[in-house]
Amino acid sequence: MMMTTVMTTTATTMTEHRRGVTARTRILAWILLLVTIAIVAIVAVTGRSLFSRADAQVAAELSHEADKFRAFASKPDPRTGTEFFAVREVLTSHLQHNLAEDSEMFFSIIDGVADRRSGGDPTVRLDQDSAFVRTAAAVTTPTTGTLTTDAGPVKYAVIPVSVEGDPATGQLVIAEFLAPEYDEAWSTIWIMSIVAIVSLLLAGVTGWFIAGRVLAPIRDVRTTAARITETDLGRRIDVVGNDDVAQLAVTFNGMLDRLETAFTGQRRFLDDAGHELRTPITVIRGHLDVMSDDPDDREQTMHLVNDELERMSRLVDDLIMLARSERPDFLMVARTDLTDLVIETFAKATALADRRWSIAETPEAFAIVDEQRLTQALLQLATNAVAHTDDGDAIALGGRVADDRLQLWVSDTGDGIAEGDHERIFQRFARGSAETRRHGTGLGLAIVARIAEAHSGHVRIDSTPGDGATFTLDLPLTSPKEQQ
Incomplete structure (x- = not known):
C-alpha cells in the first residue's frame, strides 16, 4: 500500500511538472510570437521610412x-x-566651378553629343550611355527620372539650356x-535585425524564467485544489494576485502606445508636407502662366516666385527634422x-482662382511675428475660400490692429459654415458637414490653427450658412518669445 501511495504521488508530481512545463512553453511561445510580430513591424516600417527618406534627400539634392x-x-x-554668349560656355564654366561629390555626376550635352563632365x-559613366544621352538630348523642358544601372538606381534631372x-x-x-x-x-x-534577434533570444531565456515565476502561484493553486478531499476540509486555496502579469501588460501597452504615437506622427508629417506644398506650387504656376515679357512684370513675378520657393525650402527643412509644432524654433x-x-x-492669392479679389483693410502697424508662417496661414484660408466659392464670387483679405491685438482675416461670399462645425473643422482631417467641393486631406485649417496657437493666438469664424464666412487670425502684437 505504501509503495502504491509513493508511486501515485510520484506520478502526480511528474504530471504536475509536465503540465507546468507545457503551460510555461505555451505562454512563452505566445509572448515570443507577439514580440516577434512587433519587432518585424518595427523593422519593416523603419526600413520603409529610411528608404523614403533617402529618396527625399536625393530629390532635394537634385532640386538644389x-x-x-x-x-x-x-x-x-x-x-x-x-x-555668356554660347551654350557651351555656360555649361563648361558651370562644370568647372561646381565640383561633384562621390555619389553624383554632372555632364553636359551639346547638339545631342555628350560634351564635358564633372x-x-x-x-x-552615364555620359557614355548612348541611349541615355539620346534621351536626355531630346529634352526640351526640365525633366527628372530614375535610371537602373549596374551600380544601382540613379535619379537624374535634365535641364535644357539655350x-x-x-x-x-x-x-x-x-545624376545622383x-x-x-x-x-x-x-x-x-x-x-536592427541582428539586435532584434539577439534581443529575442535574451527575451526567450529571460521569459522562460519569468514565466516560471508567474506560473508558480497558479501551480500552487492547482496543487492545493487537487489535495483538498472530503477528509481534509481544513486546507484552503491561497489565491495569489496577478500583479506581475498585469504590470507586464501595462508595460507592453505602453510600448504599443509609443509606437502608435511615432507612426501617427510620421503619417501626419507626410500629409502635412504633401498638403502644404500644393499651395505654393499653385501660386508659382499661376504667376508663371500669366507672366508677360514686360521687364517690370517679370521682375515682380520672379520676386514672388523666389519668395514662394524660399518658403517651400524652409517648409521641407522643418518637416525633415522634427514635428514642426513641437520644435522651439517653429517660429x-x-x-x-x-x-x-x-x-x-x-x-x-489672386493666382489661386478667378474670383473678385479685394483688400478690405490694411493694418498700418508693425509687429513681431513670423511673416512666412502668417503668409502660409492666410494663403491656406484663401485656398479654403476658393474651394467654397464659384467664379465671380468675392473674396477679401484684410487686417487691423486694435487693443494690442492683430487681426488678419479672409472673408468670402460662398457657402458658409454651419455653427456646429465651427470647432470641428479645425481638427485634423475634418470637413464641414455640407462640404462637397474639396477633395484634399482636410489638414489645411488644422495647420492654420496651429500657426495661430504658436503665435499665442487663435482662429475665429463668423459665418452664416449660405451667406459666406470670415476666418480671423486673432494674435497678440508681442513676440511669442517675449510672452514666455
Missing part, C-alpha cells in the same frame, strides 16, 4: 543642384566678367546615385510690416 545652375547661369561669366571617378544668338542646343544632366543612401539604409536595417519671428504682409499675400 538645379537651383545652383540657374543662379550661376543668370550671372556674368566669373572668368571674363561678361555675359571631375572625379563616378561609379557609372543662349540667345547661339543656335546650339544643350542640356545639363545632374542612390546606392550609397540605400546601402546606409540596409546597414541600419541589418543592425522665426522678426519685426514685420503688416501692411506689406497683407498686400504681398493678396498678390499671391
Whole structure:
C-alpha cells in the first residue's frame, strides 16, 4: 500500500511538472510570437521610412543642384566678367566651378553629343550611355527620372539650356546615385535585425524564467485544489494576485502606445508636407502662366516666385527634422510690416482662382511675428475660400490692429459654415458637414490653427450658412518669445 501511495504521488508530481512545463512553453511561445510580430513591424516600417527618406534627400539634392545652375547661369561669366554668349560656355564654366561629390555626376550635352563632365571617378559613366544621352538630348523642358544601372538606381534631372544668338542646343544632366543612401539604409536595417534577434533570444531565456515565476502561484493553486478531499476540509486555496502579469501588460501597452504615437506622427508629417506644398506650387504656376515679357512684370513675378520657393525650402527643412509644432524654433519671428504682409499675400492669392479679389483693410502697424508662417496661414484660408466659392464670387483679405491685438482675416461670399462645425473643422482631417467641393486631406485649417496657437493666438469664424464666412487670425502684437 505504501509503495502504491509513493508511486501515485510520484506520478502526480511528474504530471504536475509536465503540465507546468507545457503551460510555461505555451505562454512563452505566445509572448515570443507577439514580440516577434512587433519587432518585424518595427523593422519593416523603419526600413520603409529610411528608404523614403533617402529618396527625399536625393530629390532635394537634385532640386538644389538645379537651383545652383540657374543662379550661376543668370550671372556674368566669373572668368571674363561678361555675359555668356554660347551654350557651351555656360555649361563648361558651370562644370568647372561646381565640383561633384562621390555619389553624383554632372555632364553636359551639346547638339545631342555628350560634351564635358564633372571631375572625379563616378561609379557609372552615364555620359557614355548612348541611349541615355539620346534621351536626355531630346529634352526640351526640365525633366527628372530614375535610371537602373549596374551600380544601382540613379535619379537624374535634365535641364535644357539655350543662349540667345547661339543656335546650339544643350542640356545639363545632374545624376545622383542612390546606392550609397540605400546601402546606409540596409546597414541600419541589418543592425536592427541582428539586435532584434539577439534581443529575442535574451527575451526567450529571460521569459522562460519569468514565466516560471508567474506560473508558480497558479501551480500552487492547482496543487492545493487537487489535495483538498472530503477528509481534509481544513486546507484552503491561497489565491495569489496577478500583479506581475498585469504590470507586464501595462508595460507592453505602453510600448504599443509609443509606437502608435511615432507612426501617427510620421503619417501626419507626410500629409502635412504633401498638403502644404500644393499651395505654393499653385501660386508659382499661376504667376508663371500669366507672366508677360514686360521687364517690370517679370521682375515682380520672379520676386514672388523666389519668395514662394524660399518658403517651400524652409517648409521641407522643418518637416525633415522634427514635428514642426513641437520644435522651439517653429517660429522665426522678426519685426514685420503688416501692411506689406497683407498686400504681398493678396498678390499671391489672386493666382489661386478667378474670383473678385479685394483688400478690405490694411493694418498700418508693425509687429513681431513670423511673416512666412502668417503668409502660409492666410494663403491656406484663401485656398479654403476658393474651394467654397464659384467664379465671380468675392473674396477679401484684410487686417487691423486694435487693443494690442492683430487681426488678419479672409472673408468670402460662398457657402458658409454651419455653427456646429465651427470647432470641428479645425481638427485634423475634418470637413464641414455640407462640404462637397474639396477633395484634399482636410489638414489645411488644422495647420492654420496651429500657426495661430504658436503665435499665442487663435482662429475665429463668423459665418452664416449660405451667406459666406470670415476666418480671423486673432494674435497678440508681442513676440511669442517675449510672452514666455
